[in-house]
Amino acid sequence: MSESRSTKHLVAIFILAFTLFIISIFAIVFISMDIIHIPYISHGLASFFSWINVILSPIYPFWAPLTLAFSIKLYRHEKFPKQGQWITSSILMFSQHLGQICVNTLKVFGFFDDICNFRNCWHEYFQIGSIAVVIIGEVLRLPWDGNVLQNWVEKLVLVCEKEEEKDTAKNNEDGMEKGVVGHSADEIEYLEDIKSGLDEE
Template sequence: MSSPQKPTNSSSSAPSYKLIAIITLSFLAATALCTGFALIVMEIISIPFLTPALRPLRPYLELGYKVVKPAVMIVWPLLTLGACLKIHVHSDFPSKSRWRMSSGWMFLQQLGMIITKVGTILTSKECPCGLRECWDAWVLLALLVVIPVATWKGWRWDFGYIDRYVDRLASESWEEDAKKKVQDAETGVKKDTDAAVEAAVSREAPEMPEKV
């Protein structure tokens, strides 16, 4: 995996918390909006005027859920896991611990669903559940084993998508660190200059004679 070239004046300080906050809040907002919309359309939550207006969309929502369900149940948890692992093995990523915590937290949000889905293999009436009946659980279980091994070996199991995303995050973090270092240096020079001028003025100021 290629590593972005660090700027010459970069530092190892923490990346801006704004980017982490934007990513986290965007994910939470999208999840809340989709969940609320689904609950209203399925009439689990009833809101006057809004629920009857959205009732005709229920068949389309059910069809969309059947299409999107595999991606939500399998692809998204694996992408968050892959991002966490690729940040960990990245050779030149600033403040790995903070970014690992952020991406790992997004993966842990899906952990309950993963345990429930994989648990159907052993808790179903067939015991174990067959590949035809629980194909998504078997695929998820297999990929949870394959992805860490593939990441450790350096295989591009995601066709380089997560690699490019992680490299872009690293480059943006280094650029922000470089700008912050330049701003801090300029602020420090200005403070030193002001202090030197004040000291020189105080030394050169003549003493006023005392009145008799």
């Protein structure tokens, strides 16, 4: 009787863990579908995440939440065009950690032969907990970051606006030059005659 109860208990835990895993995956995908695309940065994010894994491996549990928080800060700025792409690598990374959490939890409850406890897999729990804190903090608009990232993003917005103004001015100049070149020699001579006539008057 007790064995059947424990089996039902384990099955319920497995179903709950699997359900939470699926819900979390969909939540991350839905969140990411309304985020931004930054030229020259978004295209290099895959390489960035690959290198950051190696470089920051000594403080491994801490970098992913910070990266995610920075991305969310950027997303909140309306100055950037919202597109259907946002750090695909972070989605895969988050999914990987969620999967590892489920596996570790099942190991604790005896679903696998391997043993996992808080001592040898604490970083996974810390990682997923930190990411959850970041997301919840942003949803509730808690000033957990001391506005440090926000100030940096404000500067980035100004730089992007200046670059956009330069590009617009350059495009306008190119358009004006093309307009002049597009006129025939007779038309240009006719316009110059009219201008000289107006000057004489």
